[in-house]
Amino acid sequence: MNDLTKAFVEFFSSLRLTVVLLALSMVLVFVATLAQVELGIYGVQEKFFRSFFVLANFPGSQVPVPVFPGGYLVGGFLMINLLAAHFTRFRFAWKKAGIHFTHIGLIVLLVGELAIGLLQEDFSLRLAEGESRSYSESFRSNEVVLIDKSQTDFDDVVSIPESMIANLDSVQNGKLPFRVVPRAYYPNANIGMLNSLPEGVDSSALAPNSSTQGIGPRLGISPLAVSYNDEERNLPTALVELVGPGGSIGTWVVSPMLVAPQSFTYEGKEWQIAFRFEREYKPFTVQLKELKHDVYPGSNIPKNFSSLVQVRANDGSEDRESLIWMNNPLRYQGYTFYQYQMDSANGFSVLQVVRNPGRALPYIACILMTIGLLWQFLAHLGRFLNRRSSKA
Amino acid sequence: MAALSLITLLSFTGCNRDEVRTYRVPKEATPASPGATAANGSPAATASGLTWSAPDHWEELSAGGMRRGSFTLRGEGDVTADLSIIAFPGDAGGLAANVNRWRGQIGLAALSPDAVQSSIEHADTAHFHVDFVTMTGEAAGSPTRIDGAIFNHGGESWFVKLMGPSELIAAEAENFRAFVGTIGPAQP
Known part of the structure; x- marks a missing residue:
């Protein structure tokens, strides 16, 4: 083992690193608990725990910079630290089996949290x-869908996630005879009929509306602040242009606030466009x-x-x-x-x-840790009783 | 070992679900609600849980776009009237604004909110408190009448509007009232 590798292994297997990581995780949990007031539980999980770094905007700008290690980084290093310590310092012995079990339980817990974070669907x-319904809807995510209604028995759906709409990414897909070009996106907005806007809404304060098709030209869009309250749902609005080989087909206003999809005909086929709560179809x-x-x-x-x-x-x-x-x-x-x-x-x-495919992992982890701690305790108790009886 | 774990961890989080999906789904059937059958016509149901029952001679059209329900009423000759059922979230701008929108469609001047209130006939159906309005004006050069009903359900404002030639609407006015009376939540 050369010096560099040795230093590397020593660093990752050191008890000091363990203490530092545990201290960091305590700070993380404390700060995240306070932040729940502003961000809500879901926001806190995403920002503090299901991330490598906690990001904050550089003062006076919209540029995010990492300010503290996030849950994945601290948890990941803790796991590496634990594994490295096992491979370098621990040697398997039956009287130490309790410690091994406890540590394996801890590793399962860390891996389980990662699996839940990545795989859980709600x-x-x-x-x-x-x-009757054969689909459920996301609590938070939305999708822009283009539905080919031309078949008699089924519909072909192309679903574009909200994140791509938010980034104004142009979408081309083999199932679509046109490109989908988001022109504007508001993460939370109210829409109302232009000729019947609620009192107090100034029509000059509305967002620009370049729509040409569907109900869009008759709507006013008033952007709202994004809500982090767990009880409230942000309802986004987007302006989406469809562009065919022969040029623009038109621009639509889409929003989950419009309860029914908007229909149009292109090259003899009937289509629908909608911005709706993301659906997951089930068998x-x-x-x-x-x-x-x-x-x-x-x-x-x-x-x-x-x-x-x-x-x-x-x-x-x-x-x-x-x-x-x-x-x-x-x-x-x-x-x-x-x-x-x-x-x-x-x-x-x-x-x-x-x-939640990972839902059994925390239980398995707890069982392993319980067995490990019991084993360790009983082993100590046995040795203690032996010593006492031999003294007597 | 450590580097390997880190790479595995990073590659795990690299996979995200933010990509375009395509899938095929069976056409959504509009379920007919067994409890909604009324004596004088065929039942219809909407995805939002309201059902209604229209007179036999009203011709039901497929609901699409903003419409939750749509009918064509035929009079003598080629005369037709259009009935639409539309819902908007919240108060959809308020009662006065919506009544004035309808007035504008048949060339009538907007009324003040107080005048709108006094023009409304309040009625309770089996399920809702309904604001009924009736107005006669002119569209495309001929006398045109709108009979409308507005009520709230499920956090949405519902608008039932019957618009067409004055004579035909006058003849169907009673049927319209009866139709609005059949609108209600789907029963099991």
Whole structure:
């Protein structure tokens, strides 16, 4: 081992590094806890924990600069530190097996957090009584979709993520006979009919609207500040131009506030364009058969929310009823459906749909660490009792 | 070893979901709600959970664009009227602005908010409090009438508008009121 490699290994396996990393993670958790007031839980997770560096804008500019190591960096180094220490300093021995188990548990916990951060999906499924849906909608992400409606049995959908619209990236796709060119993007905006703007809205304060097609020319766009409140959802608005080989086809105003997609015809085919909550289609359909919202007699205090749903697999392998209520989710095909919200007056139920392939890892980690700590404790206890009995 | 772990970690986070996706989905069927069948016509339902039941002689068109529902009413000869059901989030600019928008479409001058309020007939259907308006003006050189109904449901303002030649609308006025009365949340 040459000097450089030796120094490298020593650095990564040192106990000092462990202490520094633990101190950094404590500071990170403390600052992130305070930041929850401004950013909300989701914002904090993304900014502090699911990132390599915590970024802040350079004073007086919009240029982000790293100011503190993020969760992935601290967690990643902790894992490397632990592995390096094992390979260099620890030698396997049965009396030390407890420490090994505890450390393996810790590694599983770190890897599990990474897996959850990258793989967990969290969607909502909003159903009116009697309605069936085979897709759920994202709580935060949106998509611009172009739907080819020309077939009789199915629709071909091209979905462009909001991030590409936000970057004003021009999109060309084999399924589209035109280019999609975002011209403007507002991460949160209100739209209203131009001839019936709410009182107090100054029409000169509206964002420029260059739309030529659909309902767009009749709309006024007033950009709003981005909200970090977990209870609120930002509703973006974009101006999207479609450009065919023969030139511009037109520019549309799109927003999740426009509840129905806008239709147009191009080269004899019917198309729809919409900016909507990102959808994830599933290989099964969920139908809301009945919702119940019981209250304690003589009060408005909810006693029980429940949704009776029928789950039908597209391939016909499953067709069953299931009752979902608080703390009693439906688990099906790797998804977990929780009762999330209910609007019984209007006959709506909202289910939270979670898919988390890494969800077993924290449990496995805890079991491994418990076994390790117990082993270590019992080994010490055994040695202590042995010593006492031999003294006696 | 350490470098390898770091590279693995970095490459893990390198994969993101921000790319264009294409997929094929079955056409969304508009589910007919069994509870919405009324005596005088065929039921229809919208994706937003409202159902209604129209007289048999109204011709239903496919809802598209901003429309949640759409009908054509035929009178004698080639005379037709158009019925649209549209919903906007929130208060959609307020009652006065929307009534004045309709007035503008048939060449009538805008009214003050107070005058709009006094022109409204309030009625309660089985499900909603509805503001009814009636106005007669002129469009394309012939007498034109709008019968409208405005109500709130699910955080949206709903506008039901029947517009066409005055005589035809007058003849259908009762059917229009009855139709608005059938609009309600889908029943299981």
